[in-house]
Amino acid sequence: MSVRVVVADDQELVRSGFSMILDAQPDIEVVAEAGDGGEAVEAVRRHAPDVLLLDIRMPGMDGLEAARVVCAESTCKVVMLTTFDLDEYVYEALYAGASGFLLKDVRRDDLVHAVRVVASGDSLLAPSVTRRLVADVVRRRRTESAAEPSPTRLAVLTAREEETLRLLARGLTNAEIAEAFVVSEHTVKTHVSNVLSKLGLRDRVQAVICAYESGLVVPGS
Template identity: 50%
Template sequence: MTIGVMLVDDQPFLRLGLRMVLEPEPGIEIVGEAEDGSSAVPMSAALKPDVVLMDVRMQKMDGITATEKILAERPETKVLILTTFDLDEYVFAGLRAGASGFLLKDAPPDVLLTAISTVATGDAVLAPSVTRRLLERFGSVMPGAQGAQRREEVLAALTDREREVFLLLAAGRSNQEIAAQLYLSEGTVKVHVGHILAKLGLRDRVQAVVLAYEAGVVVPGSHELG
């Protein structure tokens, strides 16, 4: 399987660096590159990439708006946000917009390659050390009134075991880590995760994390049920 990748960044040297890393890799094809969000949206619609590597801060149209528009036109495209700062408030907005995860721009090549493969297969990229800090910082400013109602809806939809798995998902745990903590097989955890996403109408693990904080299922800074 060849993964079609589109590069979106306003820095030509960064796009060149990404090309140098990705082009030699078997199974990855650079299908196009755009210098801002406004050109990325129609380009994505025309080229139909599997994965878009999306910068956040760009002229004409930022990466968040571009992510929303790209996924509105073609939901099967996966967007992986690239950011310079691990506490960039735009990253959280990107996750809410439907991005499948984010990476720092200085991530090692092997991490970038793994991330592209991961999101291409429909999973999400969660860098726990960064994601937790980001969500803990901005979780406290989310609306509370609707969140309380949503929390009850979320919890009512899940079984006791699914709530346990959901809590660990919100903490950025992998299937392997969840399995070890709950004394389950990885296959069983994968089934639970699938049920959770289906019941809550979520696309991937990133959306599960965002929902957990938005709805107050997890208290920012604690990773315990609110």
């Protein structure tokens, strides 16, 4: 079964270029293109894609607002496109429910890989990038709200699931967690799935954010 993708960018050359690269893959199908956030939302509603590549900066409804709508209304995974690796909107995009972000100058192979990874339910952010982004997100939120960590949210997890979440937040892959636990990767995938389900999270990015916000992991640790 092909991964169904919508590409949304107000720059036609970027949009068509990404679409051509993805459509050339035997397991990926670009079902629609959109030139702004409003069109992207309508395309997702109409075509029910697996992945939406969404530019952050667009006229009319921007990518951030479109991401909020899409993530609230569907199970479509959103990948934000940006020209800056530390674009301030990336932080808000993660909170809106995006599964990660790509720079617009991404290499062809990395673009294809990212779509496949996100469609499979994983995060496309490299562990080091995830940790940096999430740590900054949490610092900003706590500074703004002076909120205290709330570990009670994690009470629904077993001890092994909580430890799995801790290692996820530190950037370990499933293979590395399996090695630490001395279990199979399949077992780790089950733990990760349980963590996401019990905490009502979309993907690993949100799991990492939750780990920081709950105080399970402290930025810089």
